[in-house]
Amino acid sequence: MGKVQAVFGNGSPGAITRSVDDIVISVKNAYSGEIAFGTPVFLEAGGAVPFNTAAPQEYSSFLGFAVRVADKTPDTYPQDQSGEEQAGTWKPGDVMEVLVRGGITVELAAGGETGDPVYLRKSDGALTAVSGQEGTTVLLENVRIRRPAGAGGRNTEVTVNKRNLI
Numbered sequence: 001m002g003k004v005q006a007v008f009g010n011g012s013p014g015a016i017t018r019s020v021d022d023i024v025i026s027v028k029n030a031y032s033g034e035i036a037f038g039t040p041v042f043l044e045a046g047g048a049v050p051f052n053t054a055a056p057q058e059y060s061s062f063l064g065f066a067v068r069v070a071d072k073t074p075d076t077y078p079q080d081q082s083g084e085e086q087a088g089t090w091k092p093g094d095v096m097e098v099l100v101r102g103g104i105t106v107e108l109a110a111g112g113e114t115g116d117p118v119y120l121r122k123s124d125g126a127l128t129a130v131s132g133q134e135g136t137t138v139l140l141e142n143v144r145i146r147r148p149a150g151a152g153g154r155n156t157e158v159t160v161n162k163r164n165l166i
Helices: none
Strands: 023-028 040-044 047-050 062-066 095-110 117-121 137-147 155-160
Touching: 023 047, 062 155
Parallel strands: none
Antiparallel strands: 023 095, 040 047, 040 062, 062 095, 095 155, 117 137, 137 155
């Protein structure tokens, strides 16, 4: 007899978790490198870019999160389905999909509980539920944890409560 899965993870980074009232827009990847799925992106002239640790952006230019779209990117999921590092990025110049309101799965360096705010660490650009010392993080004012990562999981479901830009 087969084994029944009793615990389900929150999905892969960049996967939309709710679809009733999500808003996803298309914007050009204006960054010179690849942008991984689930990465918070900021609006700059010419398109979207990831968080810049050398010259951190302010919350006011926060756009949303890079979305995993299976039919637009050939490397959306790893070939072996091992469950380890999930492949998939938006290449430079791609017209990428960005979630500006709704639920999405992301990786959080330090987890939190349902309703906790989400911050970006200025040192490495990682998402976290811990504010740290003053001036070391950027609060994503409209983003809250919806469902924390389960036991042994690293992916957390967050909700962008309202559009920040556009």
